[in-house]
Amino acid sequence: MSDKIRVAVIFGGQSSEHEVSRFSAESVISNINTDKYDVAMIGITKEGRWLPYDGPVGLIGTGEWQALAESQDRPNHALLTAGTAIAESERDNRKIDVVFPVLHGCNGEDGTIQGLLELAGIPYVGCGVLSSSLGMDKAYAKIVFEREGLPQGKYLVYSRKQINREFEKISDDVERVLSYPCFVKPSNAGSSVGVSKVRNAGELGPALQLAAKYDRRILIEEFIDGREIECAVLGNDDPVASTVGEVIPCNEFYDYEAKYLSGDSSQIIIPADLPAEVIERIREYSVRAFKALDCSGLARVDFFVRKADNEVFINEINTMPGFTQISMYSKLWAASGLPYEKLVERLIELALERFEDNKREIDY
Ligand SMILES: Nc1ncnc2c1ncn2[C@@H]1O[C@H](COP(=O)(O)OP(=O)(O)O)[C@@H](O)[C@H]1O
Numbered sequence: 001m002s003d004k005i006r007v008a009v010i011f012g013g014q015s016s017e018h019e020v021s022r023f024s025a026e027s028v029i030s031n032i033n034t035d036k037y038d039v040a041m042i043g044i045t046k047e048g049r050w051l052p053y054d055g056p057v058g059l060i061g062t063g064e065w066q067a068l069a070e071s072q073d074r075p076n077h078a079l080l081t082a083g084t085a086i087a088e089s090e091r092d093n094r095k096i097d098v099v100f101p102v103l104h105g106c107n108g109e110d111g112t113i114q115g116l117l118e119l120a121g122i123p124y125v126g127c128g129v130l131s132s133s134l135g136m137d138k139a140y141a142k143i144v145f146e147r148e149g150l151p152q153g154k155y156l157v158y159s160r161k162q163i164n165r166e167f168e169k170i171s172d173d174v175e176r177v178l179s180y181p182c183f184v185k186p187s188n189a190g191s192s193v194g195v196s197k198v199r200n201a202g203e204l205g206p207a208l209q210l211a212a213k214y215d216r217r218i219l220i221e222e223f224i225d226g227r228e229i230e231c232a233v234l235g236n237d238d239p240v241a242s243t244v245g246e247v248i249p250c251n252e253f254y255d256y257e258a259k260y261l262s263g264d265s266s267q268i269i270i271p272a273d274l275p276a277e278v279i280e281r282i283r284e285y286s287v288r289a290f291k292a293l294d295c296s297g298l299a300r301v302d303f304f305v306r307k308a309d310n311e312v313f314i315n316e317i318n319t320m321p322g323f324t325q326i327s328m329y330s331k332l333w334a335a336s337g338l339p340y341e342k343l344v345e346r347l348i349e350l351a352l353e354r355f356e357d358n359k360r361e362i363d364y
């Protein structure tokens, strides 16, 4: 019997970042060290069905994997399919040693899959339940950043109900605290879905309604006229920061279209052209943010560096950032001397280490 470590790569998912996840997973699977690891593939359809897959890796990104996987008859009950997919991957009495949930956004990067894997007692790559949920929820991440003393822009948070009932008050608050332009976004979302730049009071209502489609809680933020700088963090208790990179969006801001639809017309520059002292400050803030949320494995921390004076503001943390070979996270590590294959290997090692470290002595 093989003594390779059996890694289940889970991809897709019920998220606006389903497609991105498929491309990230395809990269992971194609670059994993097969002398050391044995890969099982599990796709989650947009409808939430978990499907074990053993066809060509090249059909994951395109989405063609699904028809192949569906051609085998499988149960259609959410919990059952999750369990069945994992059980089927444990074929030939080979248990899954570790899961790599290459899932972005809601239902993947938010602690839900992490909770399922905790219950199943299977080690997994990346952040745990708490850090995943905190990272996904921008309003809560801000509370933790504030407590850690990390600089961030001014913001307001409202519930969907408040938006419908107290619009006048919200409009006054924005005028008084933030003024225009400002940014409106769902607290829990990703890929810039539901994010709007609001230029005047007239645009506020529609922007709030749009954001409220995606979440129960809505953030309104001070506009920061800044460059977008990102930093990759890797590790468990002693995380390290990569160099930093700059994203130059091809649209007015880094919206969904600029992120995924415009080919490669949004540019990535590594290292970012910033004074050494600013780069160091961002790297330090990144590690502090990672630790403050109790992250493990990986996270990409995103900042704005104000154009006028190079002041640094933390924007958000992503606990399962885009993970193709050409994604910012992987490129930052490649530029810092850790190539993609080694990065994947390191993440798996960190997952196994954290699993051991998390064991508690409990007498039932
Ligand atoms: N307060 C802000 N000031 C200026 N630009 C912003 C602000 N908030 C968001 N943006 C723009 O919107 C993009 C998406 O917002 P972000 O909060 O990063 O959400 P997501 O999780 O969807 O990436 C950012 O990359 C940036 O271009």
Ligand SMILES: [Mg+2]
Pocket (backbone or CB within 6 Å): 302, 316
């Ligand atoms: Mg972002």
